[in-house]
Amino acid sequence: MDTRPRLNKHISPKDFREFYWLKEELIKFCRVEGLRISGSKIEITQRIDKFLQTGGKEQIKTNSRPKSTSKFDWNNEKLSLTTKITDNYKSTENVRAFFEQQIGTHFKFNVKFMNWMKTNTGKTLKAAIEEWGKIKTQKKHNTQAKDIAPQFEYNRYLRDFLADNPNSSREVGIKLWKIKKYKRGDNIYRKDDLKWIDKIYE
Numbered sequence: 001m002d003t004r005p006r007l008n009k010h011i012s013p014k015d016f017r018e019f020y021w022l023k024e025e026l027i028k029f030c031r032v033e034g035l036r037i038s039g040s041k042i043e044i045t046q047r048i049d050k051f052l053q054t055g056g057k058e059q060i061k062t063n064s065r066p067k068s069t070s071k072f073d074w075n076n077e078k079l080s081l082t083t084k085i086t087d088n089y090k091s092t093e094n095v096r097a098f099f100e101q102q103i104g105t106h107f108k109f110n111v112k113f114m115n116w117m118k119t120n121t122g123k124t125l126k127a128a129i130e131e132w133g134k135i136k137t138q139k140k141h142n143t144q145a146k147d148i149a150p151q152f153e154y155n156r157y158l159r160d161f162l163a164d165n166p167n168s169s170r171e172v173g174i175k176l177w178k179i180k181k182y183k184r185g186d187n188i189y190r191k192d193d194l195k196w197i198d199k200i201y202e
Contacts, residue, residue, distance in 0.1 A: 004182050009033055013052045020153065020181040021045070033057075081126040089117055102129055110135065153187040160189035175200045 005015050007029050023041045026048060030037045035047055035057055051057060068088035075090075077083075079098040091109050099107045102125075112135050117128060154177060161173035179196045181187055 016052055018184045020187050083125045085121050085123050087121050157189045
C-alpha cells in the first residue's frame with residue numbers, strides 16, 4: 001500500500017492531487033498556512049493546489065455586498081399580489097402566512113425559491129407565486145436519480161460498489177473504500193478493487 005504523505009506545505013502538488021484528503025484535513029492545512037477555509041471541499045482543494053504550485057494566497061475578501069436601501073418591513077407590512085420584492089427581502093412568518101393564504105397550507109419555502117426571491121428585486125409577489133408553482137412542478141416531474149456531487153467521494157464509491165455488487169454488503173464496500181482512499185490515484189470504484197477483498201478478512 002502506498003504511504004500517504006503528510007499534508008503540509010512541503011508536500012508536492014502531484015502527491016497532494018493523487019491522494020484522498022478529508023475536508024477536515026484540508027481546513028486544518030488552510031488554517032496553518034493562512035488560507036481561506038470557506039467553500040466546498042472542491043474549492044478548498046483547488047485553493048490548496050494553487051498555493052502549493054505558486055505559494056500565492058488569495059486575499060480574504062471583505063463583505064462588499066451593497067447595503068439595502070429599502071425600509072420595507074417584511075415582518076409586519078400587509079402584503080398583496082402587487083407588493084414588490086425589495087432589496088431587503090426576508091422570508092419571514094408574515095411572508096409565509098401570505099403565501100399559505102394564496103397557495104394553500106401545503107406551501108413551503110425551499111432553497112431554490114428563496115434564492116429566486118433574493119435575486120428578483122422589483123418583481124411582484126404574484127410573480128413569486130407563479131415561480132413557486134413552476135419550481136413545484138419541476139420537482140414533481142423530476143424522476144431522475146439525484147447525482148452525488150463529486151466532493152462526496154465516499155458516497156459515490158459506495159453507491160457504485162453496491163450497484164456493481166448487488167449481492168455484497170455495505171460493510172464490504174466501506175472496508176474496500178478504506179483501502180482505496182489511502183492509495184495513490186482517484187477514488188472511483190472499479191471492478192479491480194475487488195482484489196483487495198482478501199485483505200479485509202486478514
